[in-house]
Amino acid sequence: MSETVGDYLLERLATWGVRRIYGYPGDGINGILGAFTRSSNGQRPEFIQVRHEEMAAFMACAHAKFTGELGVCMATSGPGAIHLLNGLYDAKLDHQPVVAIMGQQARAGLGGNYQQEVDLDSLFKDVAHEYVQVAMEPTQMRHLIDRACRIALAERTVTAIIIPNDVQEAEAVATPPHVHGTVHSGPGYRRPRILPADEDLARAAEVLNAGSKVAMLVGQGALHAGEEVAQVADLLGAGVAKALLGKAVLPDDLPFVTGSIGLLGTRPSWTLMMECDTLLMVGSSFPYSEFLPEEGNARGVQIDIDGKMLGIRYPMEVNLVGDSAETLRALIPHLQRQEDRSWREQIETEVAHWWRLMEDRAQMPGDPINPQLVFHELSKRLPDGAILSSDSGSSANWFARDIKLRAGMMASLSGTLATMGPGVPYAIGAKFAHPNRPVFALVGDGAMQMNGINELITIAKYRDRWPDQRLVVLVLNNRDLNQVTWEQRAMSGDPKFEGSQDLPDFPYARYAEMLGLKGIRVDSPEQVGPAWDEALAADRPVVYEAVTDPEVPPLPPHITVEQAKALSSALLHGDPHAGRIIKQSFRQKVEEFLPGR
Numbered sequence: 001m002s003e004t005v006g007d008y009l010l011e012r013l014a015t016w017g018v019r020r021i022y023g024y025p026g027d028g029i030n031g032i033l034g035a036f037t038r039s040s041n042g043q044r045p046e047f048i049q050v051r052h053e054e055m056a057a058f059m060a061c062a063h064a065k066f067t068g069e070l071g072v073c074m075a076t077s078g079p080g081a082i083h084l085l086n087g088l089y090d091a092k093l094d095h096q097p098v099v100a101i102m103g104q105q106a107r108a109g110l111g112g113n114y115q116q117e118v119d120l121d122s123l124f125k126d127v128a129h130e131y132v133q134v135a136m137e138p139t140q141m142r143h144l145i146d147r148a149c150r151i152a153l154a155e156r157t158v159t160a161i162i163i164p165n166d167v168q169e170a171e172a173v174a175t176p177p178h179v180h181g182t183v184h185s186g187p188g189y190r191r192p193r194i195l196p197a198d199e200d201l202a203r204a205a206e207v208l209n210a211g212s213k214v215a216m217l218v219g220q221g222a223l224h225a226g227e228e229v230a231q232v233a234d235l236l237g238a239g240v241a242k243a244l245l246g247k248a249v250l251p252d253d254l255p256f257v258t259g260s261i262g263l264l265g266t267r268p269s270w271t272l273m274m275e276c277d278t279l280l281m282v283g284s285s286f287p288y289s290e291f292l293p294e295e296g297n298a299r300g301v302q303i304d305i306d307g308k309m310l311g312i313r314y315p316m317e318v319n320l321v322g323d324s325a326e327t328l329r330a331l332i333p334h335l336q337r338q339e340d341r342s343w344r345e346q347i348e349t350e351v352a353h354w355w356r357l358m359e360d361r362a363q364m365p366g367d368p369i370n371p372q373l374v375f376h377e378l379s380k381r382l383p384d385g386a387i388l389s390s391d392s393g394s395s396a397n398w399f400a401r402d403i404k405l406r407a408g409m410m411a412s413l414s415g416t417l418a419t420m421g422p423g424v425p426y427a428i429g430a431k432f433a434h435p436n437r438p439v440f441a442l443v444g445d446g447a448m449q450m451n452g453i454n455e456l457i458t459i460a461k462y463r464d465r466w467p468d469q470r471l472v473v474l475v476l477n478n479r480d481l482n483q484v485t486w487e488q489r490a491m492s493g494d495p496k497f498e499g500s501q502d503l504p505d506f507p508y509a510r511y512a513e514m515l516g517l518k519g520i521r522v523d524s525p526e527q528v529g530p531a532w533d534e535a536l537a538a539d540r541p542v543v544y545e546a547v548t549d550p551e552v553p554p555l556p557p558h559i560t561v562e563q564a565k566a567l568s569s570a571l572l573h574g575d576p577h578a579g580r581i582i583k584q585s586f587r588q589k590v591e592e593f594l595p596g597r
């Protein structure tokens with residue numbers, strides 16, 4: 001049999017370095033699925049079967065986030081393609097290179113209101129607007145793949161190829177004829193070195209050298225620039241706050257690292273931003289302006305590899321387009337060492353206080369378990385090289401505040417889309433990419449019920465191939481969509497609406513056991529630490545189900561007057577849990593202001 005377009009597609013993707021495609025089958029892609037089983041020099045990616053196409057897109061996104069490589073996902077026409085969308089938006093909004101490959105009805109039927117015929121070109125026009133193309137005939141295939149891969153990598157975005165099923169089965173055309181109207185593409189992409197002009201570096205240095213209280217804010221664009229960030233912070237006597245996606249830029253045990261920023265952030269990050277006179281933002285598009293200095297209070301310098309992300313969060317005096325590590329390295333010779341270390345010392349004192357406060361908050365009682373204790377005990381035990389994923393929900397608060405990352409660890413979540421659901425699939429993507437590293441998914445019960453439970457089946461299916469079996473899914477079983485419950489209380493001033501917020505219970509640990517994984521259910525504080533030891537020593541992936549207290553408030557670093565008012569209004573208007581909340585919030589606040597802290 002001569003080679004088909006399906007065969008050619010897989011081989012060309014392998015040429016691009018793609019080793020794994022996350023997907024779900026359907027007759028719309030049978031012409032590609034068949035090609036996975038036909039060997040040709042062993043040079044074809046492997047098909048990883050997930051439970052739902054959205055999960056395939058999350059895993060492709062996780063692959064990109066945890067490797068810096070291209071992630072690829074695949075779905076059948078119509079419903080399969082539609083399912084991909086949310087995961088693709090997650091990748092797009094967090095600037096990850098992901099290629100989506102989708103089937104479509106045969107060319108002869110298109111436009112005929114045929115079964116499963118969806119106008120995918122239009123549907124994907126937004127999420128993959130940099131490049132979405134339908135393969136009209138086999139000769140196109142080579143340049144469609146080359147361009148989809150190259151554009152995804154160069155623009156750090158999502159691209160899509162739609163392939164009608166009869167095209168998949170047609171004979172491949174590896175080299176288009178040398179005639180008018182054909183396109184002759186080649187594979188491969190190398191990241192360029194991107195540096196600002198010398199005069200702009202000098203201007204940036206002028207602003208930074210003039211500051212006496214410099215604050216740095218770093219995001220995922222600085223993930224490869226930790227050393228440079230630390231060196232610049234040292235020279236300038238600056239403190240460093242980290243946006244959520246940049247949590248792994250610097251270890252949390254450095255004394256000048258103030259940790260997360262924003263609603264999920266820390267008090268020292270708040271002080272850093274409110275009291276600084278100069279802001280240096282590197283590789284971040286952290287959106288909440290109320291957590292940044294007030295306009296006019298600080299002079300600003302921003303570094304971003306993407307010119308269109310500059311100057312949108314704070315009116316910066318100097319905007320530098322450049323790679324964060326390269327740009328900081330070029331900036332360093334222009335920087336003068338700040339001899340007055342009082343600002344830096346002030347920040348370090350606050351950071352030390354903050355960590356003691358976190359310790360104390362974790363030890364406060366809960367009914368039955370204070371979720372902070374679960375994160376605190378995990379944090380102490382994190383093995384070297386750990387990779388963490390967090391879902392959206394209250395877990396993101398405790399991930400942001402209570403987990404102390406050390407050098408060499410990685411961590412991510414859905415930063416910009418902030419969608420529920422990526423916790424477990426991100427962990428699976430991480431495990432496939434780094435099968436020798438321990439991986440942790442930190443997930444709420446709502447997200448588990450949305451899709452995490454089903455992806456445990458994927459873990460059970462593939463776990464045998466991971467040499468290091470440490471993959472732990474932490475489930476916060478609080479029987480509540482807790483993050484939103486608190487948002488109702490604190491932001492809208494509404495009491496908890498049990499009709500939308502209460503969740504049914506589910507036996508997460510027992511279910512894991514049924515799948516052949518290990519299940520551990522923890523419902524008292526004394527069990528929390530020993531259960532982590534047990535999870536880390538297990539010979540198979542673990543579901544660690546912690547029965548946690550939904551009334552422990554994920555308090556913002558400072559409660560604003562408005563939020564406090566809204567909270568008391570919720571309590572006055574008959575929140576069903578008012579009494580216990582007042583007790584918990586009071587405890588948390590008292591801890592913050594105890595003398596000597």
Ligand SMILES: Cc1ncc(C[n+]2csc(CCOP(=O)(O)OP(=O)(O)O)c2C)c(N)n1
Pocket residue numbers: 391392393394395418419420421443444445446447448476478480481482483484
């Ligand atoms: C797809 C999606 N639906 C809804 C939301 C809104 N939302 C954000 S967090 C959250 C609650 C999550 O509940 P759970 O997973 O149980 O975590 P908890 O906050 O209770 O720890 C909801 C509903 C969202 N971000 N994404």
Ligand SMILES: [Mg+2]
Pocket residue numbers: 444445446476477478479480481482
């Ligand atoms: Mg919950």
